[in-house]
Each structure stands twice: as structure tokens, then as C-alpha cells.
Amino acid sequence: xxxxxxxxxxxxxxxxxxxxxxxxxxxxxxxxxxxxxxxxxxxxxxxxxxxxxxxxxxxxxxxxxxxxxxxxxxxxxxxxxxxxxxxxxxxxxxxxxxxxxxxxxxxxxxxxxxxxxxxxxxxxxxxxxxxxxxxxxxxxxxxxxxxxxxxxxxxxxxxxxxxxxxxxxxxxxxxxxxxxxxxxxxxxxxxxxxxxxxxxxxxxxxxxxxxxxxxxxxxxxxxxxxxxxxxxxxxxxxxxxxxxxxxxxxxxxxxxxxxxxxxxxxxxxxxxxxxxxxxxxxxxxxxxxxxxxxxxxxxxxxxxxxxxxxxxxxxxxxxxxxxxxxxxxxxxxxxxx
Numbered sequence: 001x002x003x004x005x006x007x008x009x010x011x012x013x014x015x016x017x018x019x020x021x022x023x024x025x026x027x028x029x030x031x032x033x034x035x036x037x038x039x040x041x042x043x044x045x046x047x048x049x050x051x052x053x054x055x056x057x058x059x060x061x062x063x064x065x066x067x068x069x070x071x072x073x074x075x076x077x078x079x080x081x082x083x084x085x086x087x088x089x090x091x092x093x094x095x096x097x098x099x100x101x102x103x104x105x106x107x108x109x110x111x112x113x114x115x116x117x118x119x120x121x122x123x124x125x126x127x128x129x130x131x132x133x134x135x136x137x138x139x140x141x142x143x144x145x146x147x148x149x150x151x152x153x154x155x156x157x158x159x160x161x162x163x164x165x166x167x168x169x170x171x172x173x174x175x176x177x178x179x180x181x182x183x184x185x186x187x188x189x190x191x192x193x194x195x196x197x198x199x200x201x202x203x204x205x206x207x208x209x210x211x212x213x214x215x216x217x218x219x220x221x222x223x224x225x226x227x228x229x230x231x232x233x234x235x236x237x238x239x240x241x242x243x244x245x246x247x248x249x250x251x252x253x254x255x256x257x258x259x260x261x262x263x264x265x266x267x268x269x270x271x272x273x274x275x276x277x278x279x280x281x282x283x284x285x286x287x288x289x290x291x292x293x294x295x296x297x298x299x300x301x302x303x304x305x306x307x308x309x310x311x312x313x314x315x316x317x318x319x320x321x322x323x324x325x326x327x328x329x330x331x332x333x334x335x336x337x
Contacts, residue, residue, distance in 0.1 A: 057103025195238020251280030
């Protein structure tokens with residue numbers, strides 16, 4: 001029987017800040033995160049088929065290219081039957097989870113999404129939704145339809161910074177949504193952006209502690225990447241290394257959760273996802289949307305793989321995963337509690 005990795009039950013906010021502030025412990029940090037990942041979730045990497053079905057959004061988040069005030073984006077909305085088609089094709093390709101992601105597009109209300117979820121569930125896959133803030137009743141409708149997981153990134157737990165970055169949004173309502181999702185029995189996903197203008201190391205430490213506080217089942221962490229059609233167009237990009245450290249600490253402290261190697265990391269570093277997989281991550285989300293839509297879902301610029309078809313995307317990432325001695329998971333990848 002393998003020995004459980006001994007974890008120092010420290011990592012107070014002060015200690016998290018110290019680790020994030022200095023690079024002299026990076027090798028130790030990434031190595032420990034990888035060991036914890038191996039011990040608690042194993043070597044299998046879970047592939048989630050991502051469908052970005054609408055880039056229409058009512059929000060004005062200052063960092064996001066989908067913000068409604070961006071007039072330079074070519075908007076699209078995929079029809080319900082095509083969303084279902086992409087999802088079923090993903091299932092045929094071997095994906096055990098489908099992720100439906102969009103801007104906050106009011107056309108796709110809970111009732112319409114519930115019908116889509118019901119159809120997709122017939123393919124015997126888990127369904128993750130990432131469509132923004134809704135009411136308790138709407139979340140319940142989607143859960144009753146078969147949705148398994150919900151991703152709603154907090155982005156920052158610094159209340160003042162949240163207000164600056166999210167005009168006309170309410171920090172407390174964001175937290176309310178996460179609480180409702182937990183109450184309804186979803187696997188709850190959240191996460192943060194690393195490198196937002198005005199963000200401090202202390203607030204990043206608070207983000208990690210927040211993930212622990214709500215006992216998040218999934219945490220997505222990515223570096224901020226400036227979009228030319230947003231108010232933050234001239235802000236410097238976030239640090240790949242710092243984002244990786246936040247991710248590694250999250251793995252060490254929450255141990256058995258699911259953590260994606262995000263595409264944003266690979267936008268900043270050509271080997272970003274593989275490095276993330278070797279530093280605590282255990283999930284990758286290849287895009288299964290048609291190539292005609294991929295370049296239009298421009299949350300940030302220079303996204304990877306926008307010209308690859310779904311088969312190419314899957315084949316590419318599978319080869320990369322196997323090249324580091326990891327395997328492809330064959331189950332739906334629920335959190336192992």
C-alpha cells in the first residue's frame with residue numbers, strides 16, 4: 001500500500017503569500033503538487049469536450065472580449081440541434097463529459113438549456129454548464145434536467161477589484177450563485193484570473209483560501225491576457241509562472257479536486273498545458289465546436305487550436321498526454337471524495 005503524501009498542514013495566508021512572492025521554492029512547489037495529484041487523483045487525465053455555443057453576452061467585464069460593448073466582434077449563436085449534434089459527436093469520439101459554455105446570452109434561458117441538457121444526457125455523458133449567473137429556480141431546472149456540474153469563476157475575491165472589473169455586477173450575488181449550486185447538488189467549479197490590473201499577491205492568497213472555504217470540486221486558473229477591444233487593452237499580461245503557482249497551491253490544499261490545464265496557459269507558453277499537467281492539473285478541455293465558430297469566441301486573443309477540427313484537437317492532446325507517461329481517463333471524472 002502506498003504511503004499517503006505527508007502534507008504540511010500549514011499554508012496560512014501569510015505562508016501562501018510568501019510562496020507566491022518568491023520563486024526560490026518553485027521546484028519544490030511544482031514537484032509536491034504533482035505528487036499530491038498522483039496520490040489523490042491518479043495519472044489518468046480527464047478530457048472534457050468543450051462546446052462554445054454563443055459569444056453573445058449582456059455583461060461588460062473589463063477584461064473579456066465577449067463584453068457587450070465590444071462592437072468589433074462577429075457575434076454568433078449555435079442552434080439547439082447543432083449543440084446537441086456536437087455533444088453527441090463528442091460522445092462518439094470518447095469524451096465522457098461535455099462542457100456547454102457561452103456568454104450570458106438571454107436567448108438561451110434555463111428552459112431552453114434544460115431541453116438541450118436532456119437530449120445530451122441520452123448519450124451517457126456528464127454535462128458541465130458554464131453560462132453565468134442565474135436564479136436558484138433556474139439552476140434547479142437545469143439540475144433536474146440532468147446537468148452534473150457548473151463552472152462559475154469568481155475571478156477575484158477582492159471585493160473592490162471585483163467591482164472595478166465587473167461593472168453592474170454584484171460580488172455578493174456571485175457568491176450566492178455558488179452557494180445555490182452547492183445546495184442543489186452540483187459539482188461546483190470556480191476559479192480566478194491571475195494578473196488583473198490592481199490585483200495583489202494577498203488577494204490571490206485570499207482566492208485560494210476561498211476555494212478551500214467553499215470546498216470547490218473544480219478550480220480553473222488562468223493568466224490574464226489583454227484583449228485589444230477591452231478597457232484593459234494596454235495592461236500587461238499575467239505571469240504564466242504565477243498562475244502555475246496559484247494552481248499548484250490549490251492542488252496541494254484541496255488535494256482531490258479536478259483542475260484543468262487551461263488553454264490560456266498555453267497561449268502564453270507553447271508547452272503550457274503539459275507543464276500544468278506536471279504541476280498538479282488533471283483535466284484538459286479540447287474544443288469540439290466547429291472551426292467556423294472557434295475564432296469568434298475570443299475571450300482573449302491568440303487562442304490556441306482555433307483552426308484545428310475536433311479530431312485534430314483530440315489527437316494532438318492525446319499524444320502530448322501520453323508523451324509524459326499519463327493515460328486518458330475512461331470514466332466521467334467526478335471528484336473522488
